[in-house]
Amino acid sequence: MTTAQVTLSSGFSRRYTGGRREFEIEARTLRDVIRALDKMYPGLGDHLEEETTVAIDGAIHDAPGYFQKLRQGSEVFFIPKLEGG
Amino acid sequence: MNDVAPSRYKWVGTRPIRPDGVPKVTGRAMYGADLAYPGTLYGKVVRSPHAHARIRSINTEKAKALPGVKAVITGSDFPNQNFEYIGPERVAVNFWHVTRNVMAREKALYEGHAVAAIAAISKEIAEEAEALIEIDYEVLPHVIDVDDAMKPDAPLLFEDMITRGVEPAPTKPSNVSKRLEFAIGDVAKGFKEADVVIEKEFKTAAVHQAYIEPHATIARVDADGQGEIWASSQGHFVVRALTAKLLNMPVGDLRVTPAEIGGGFGGKTVVYIEPVATLLAKLTGRPVKIVMSRDEVFKASGPTSGSSMKVKIGVKKDGTITAAEGTFKFQAGAFPGSPVMNACLCAFAPYVVENQHTVGYDVVCNRPKSAAYRAPGSPISAFAVESVMDMCAKKIGMDPVAFRLKNAAKVGTPMIYGPKLGHGGYIETLEALQQHPAYKTKLGKNQGRGVASGYWFNGGGESSATVQINADGTILVATGSPDIGGSRASMALMAAETFGVDYKNVRAIVADTASVGYTHVTGGSRVTFATGTAVVDASKKAIDDLRARAAMIWDVDVDGVVWEDGCAKPASSNVGDFKPLSLREIAGKAAATGGPITAAASVNAGGQAPGFASQFCDVEVDPETGKVTILRFVAAQDVGTAIHPSYVEGQIQGGVVQGIGWALHEEYIYNPKGQMDNAGFLDYRCPVASDLPMIEPLLVEVPNPVHPYGAKGVGEVNICPPMAAIANAIDAAIGRRMTELPMSPPKIRAALDHSAD
Numbered sequence: 001m002t003t004a005q006v007t008l009s010s011g012f013s014r015r016y017t018g019g020r021r022e023f024e025i026e027a028r029t030l031r032d033v034i035r036a037l038d039k040m041y042p043g044l045g046d047h048l049e050e051e052t053t054v055a056i057d058g059a060i061h062d063a064p065g066y067f068q069k070l071r072q073g074s075e076v077f078f079i080p081k082l083e084g085g
Numbered sequence: 086m087n088d089v090a091p092s093r094y095k096w097v098g099t100r101p102i103r104p105d106g107v108p109k110v111t112g113r114a115m116y117g118a119d120l121a122y123p124g125t126l127y128g129k130v131v132r133s134p135h136a137h138a139r140i141r142s143i144n145t146e147k148a149k150a151l152p153g154v155k156a157v158i159t160g161s162d163f164p165n166q167n168f169e170y171i172g173p174e175r176v177a178v179n180f181w182h183v184t185r186n187v188m189a190r191e192k193a194l195y196e197g198h199a200v201a202a203i204a205a206i207s208k209e210i211a212e213e214a215e216a217l218i219e220i221d222y223e224v225l226p227h228v229i230d231v232d233d234a235m236k237p238d239a240p241l242l243f244e245d246m247i248t249r250g251v252e253p254a255p256t257k258p259s260n261v262s263k264r265l266e267f268a269i270g271d272v273a274k275g276f277k278e279a280d281v282v283i284e285k286e287f288k289t290a291a292v293h294q295a296y297i298e299p300h301a302t303i304a305r306v307d308a309d310g311q312g313e314i315w316a317s318s319q320g321h322f323v324v325r326a327l328t329a330k331l332l333n334m335p336v337g338d339l340r341v342t343p344a345e346i347g348g349g350f351g352g353k354t355v356v357y358i359e360p361v362a363t364l365l366a367k368l369t370g371r372p373v374k375i376v377m378s379r380d381e382v383f384k385a386s387g388p389t390s391g392s393s394m395k396v397k398i399g400v401k402k403d404g405t406i407t408a409a410e411g412t413f414k415f416q417a418g419a420f421p422g423s424p425v426m427n428a429c430l431c432a433f434a435p436y437v438v439e440n441q442h443t444v445g446y447d448v449v450c451n452r453p454k455s456a457a458y459r460a461p462g463s464p465i466s467a468f469a470v471e472s473v474m475d476m477c478a479k480k481i482g483m484d485p486v487a488f489r490l491k492n493a494a495k496v497g498t499p500m501i502y503g504p505k506l507g508h509g510g511y512i513e514t515l516e517a518l519q520q521h522p523a524y525k526t527k528l529g530k531n532q533g534r535g536v537a538s539g540y541w542f543n544g545g546g547e548s549s550a551t552v553q554i555n556a557d558g559t560i561l562v563a564t565g566s567p568d569i570g571g572s573r574a575s576m577a578l579m580a581a582e583t584f585g586v587d588y589k590n591v592r593a594i595v596a597d598t599a600s601v602g603y604t605h606v607t608g609g610s611r612v613t614f615a616t617g618t619a620v621v622d623a624s625k626k627a628i629d630d631l632r633a634r635a636a637m638i639w640d641v642d643v644d645g646v647v648w649e650d651g652c653a654k655p656a657s658s659n660v661g662d663f664k665p666l667s668l669r670e671i672a673g674k675a676a677a678t679g680g681p682i683t684a685a686a687s688v689n690a691g692g693q694a695p696g697f698a699s700q701f702c703d704v705e706v707d708p709e710t711g712k713v714t715i716l717r718f719v720a721a722q723d724v725g726t727a728i729h730p731s732y733v734e735g736q737i738q739g740g741v742v743q744g745i746g747w748a749l750h751e752e753y754i755y756n757p758k759g760q761m762d763n764a765g766f767l768d769y770r771c772p773v774a775s776d777l778p779m780i781e782p783l784l785v786e787v788p789n790p791v792h793p794y795g796a797k798g799v800g801e802v803n804i805c806p807p808m809a810a811i812a813n814a815i816d817a818a819i820g821r822r823m824t825e826l827p828m829s830p831p832k833i834r835a836a837l838d839h840s841a842d
Contacts, residue, residue, distance in 0.1 A: 010267075011250065014252075057504075057505075058496070058497075058507025059693075059694075060507070061689075061693075062545045062546035062609075062689075062691065063546055063547070075505070077502075077503035080426060082542050082609070
């Protein structure tokens with residue numbers, strides 16, 4: 001299993017994780033990350049899926065998808081959802 | 086027009102004639118106002134003349150009794166919505182607010198706010214009915230300016246609004262809906278390390294997207310509750326979702342057909358009249374059509390925010406930026422939801438700045454609710470940041486392009502929003518300016534040159550496409566993306582490239598909500614990237630099917646068939662001696678090989694690359710009148726791969742033109758009663774052709790490896806640099822730092838009457 005470095009935005013962590021922002025999670029896909037965080041903070045998974053844009057190794061994905069693959073040491077940032085014009 | 090690099094593609098990168106051109110130039114394209122059903126009623130929205138007023142009562146009885154009037158509705162006819170912010174930060178939607186923006190209830194919050202609507206058999210009768218509606222207003226003090234709205238004694242739009250994002254939560258209500266804060270590093274330490282620190286305050290005016298086509302819709306609801314909407318929008322799936330939610334209808338009961346659209350620029354990603362027309366249609370059993378006037382478009386649809394900002398940047402003498410800080414206060418309009426978060430995130434994104442801190446305030450005031458406008462938020466903060474960047478370069482004696490190059494973000498640069506930058510392209514835009522022959526030319530008296538850059542995230546997300554192979558071998562590509570920037574041409578080009586067939590054999594259309602899978606709005610510069618990915622995926626699925634059918638025709642294994650140059654071919658001579666089968670030949674045997682050949686694909690496209698733009702312009706200032714003439718405008722942008730270069734150039738030129746208008750001319754002007762005084766194109770001064778030089782686009786191609794053809798979003802970032810580029814050029818011309826938009830002749834004259842900083 002690979003390990004991902006996962007970071008939540010400060011606003012998000014304030015609301016849902018008591019301020020904790022950084023996590024090391026064993027994960028092959030983003031689904032594994034969401035599942036692990038939801039286990040630690042029940043209900044968090046839904047919030048992550050609905051309310052965030054995710055950056056994986058710098059590449060931005062508008063909406064988190066279970067299928068997104070991670071590599072060893074992948075940096076995963078959940079950031080506020082973005083909208084364009 | 087500049088030539089892009091020689092392409093490895095046959096169709097991608099070419100400039101075929103646009104498929105929607107003929108109906109548009111012959112006047113036959115069907116826009117929002119062009120459809121009429123038999124028996125259609127005229128829908129009219131009654132609007133508040135007051136900037137801020139409590140609605141004590143509305144009596145519609147006399148209007149309803151007028152012969153020819155079929156229905157009159159007010160806010161209370163819409164279902165209640167819960168007060169809750171659904172979704173995240175910038176895009177959090179509170180339907181308690183949305184339904185009140187569609188039609189006021191307790192209060193009218195801006196001039197033009199809808200308070201009632203009429204469906205009648207003619208325009209004249211609807212106007213007569215409007216005069217019969219009795220509305221008892223208690224006129225309240227209003228507030229227009231963002232700084233005024235933040236004052237402790239400001240009139241409150243919502244007496245119970247407590248600022249979100251402040252801990253502990255304030256005990257008193259205010260007009261500040263939300264406070265946001267982002268930081269990396271240690272700005273205090275960074276500023277201590279600087280040799281030069283420059284801090285400046287800026288203000289920008291609210292400006293409208295000024296799309297040529299006003300909002301228009303026609304709705305019909307049948308006796309079984311099934312409804313149809315025809316509307317000009319940037320996203321018919323979003324029109325369907327919002328209308329269904331606001332009217333408490335099942336999504337499946339609404340079918341929305343996209344009309345041609347005469348511009349949107351972000352402003353047509355929300356609904357105003359669609360739920361009103363649909364409710365009137367439901368009540369009357371007749372189709373109802375509503376078309377906004379230009380006056381209504383200005384007063385009652387969303388411009389982008391005006392702002393008040395403070396930016397501080399510290400640099401070393403060698404040009405290294407050590408720290409940057411920004412405070413951004415944005416007008417949200419009458420309901421929360423300005424793009425201030427984007428301003429905070431994009432402000433310093435083009436640069437390597439270890440120590441950054443941005444704070445944003447979302448502030449309600451008695452203006453129409455702001456809506457998205459091309460890279461929403463980023464052009465506003467870019468005006469302040471890029472102006473201070475210019476001041477820093479000047480102070481340390483560095484060329485402004487060289488200064489930006491020294492600090493340019495690259496792959497791996499930490500961004501204030503958390504991750505490291507995943508895609509490059511910025512440096513290449515600066516190098517393109519540096520290498521442009523006009524960059525070093527000498528200028529005359531009262532002339533100056535200005536440089537600025539911009540950053541925008543670009544978008545991806547959910548899109549769908551279907552591909553059909555017709556009996557004659559031609560291909561139909563259907564997507565759910567309204568075509569605003571040439572997407573039919575670019576979708577057809579990508580399909581032609583994937584199939585290996587001639588572009589003229591591919592027809593791309595925009596399908597309604599019942600005919601293709603969900604597709605998010607045409608916005609965020611997402612369509613070529615996300616919908617293009619769906620088109621390529623669907624094309625590949627169709628090719629796999631075509632190979633399988635060729636294998637059936639040849640009685641060989643499918644692995645023995647390859648697809649090349651628009652034909653099925655044997656993978657090797659071992660497979661057999663078969664003549665290539667064309668699309669037409671395979672389509673001719675469709676029935677025998679399994680029926681119609683179709684394929685669909687839906688994607689949640691991720692990994693979009695952000696957009697970077699760098700521009701320089703030359704201006705001449707008339708010291709007597711204060712008029713600024715743009716002499717030259719050169720706009721470089723990283724476009725990934727230009728799928729249809731002419732459309733890409735058009736996007737760049739369009740963004741720059743809108744930026745020039747924002748910089749020099751455009752603003753909402755309010756009278757002391759809080760009413761807009763310039764709600765028409767004669768007085769709201771958009772740039773016209775005679776105001777503009779040739780805008781020279783420089784297409785920088787740094788392909789996005791995630792997209793099948795390397796596409797990046799190209800529609801938005803081009804509007805980020807112009808305001809600062811022009812301000813910097815004016816400073817170079819006359820030695821005056823303009824800090825307030827628009828930089829109109831009276832402001833230039835006033836600046837010339839004062840000594841330089």
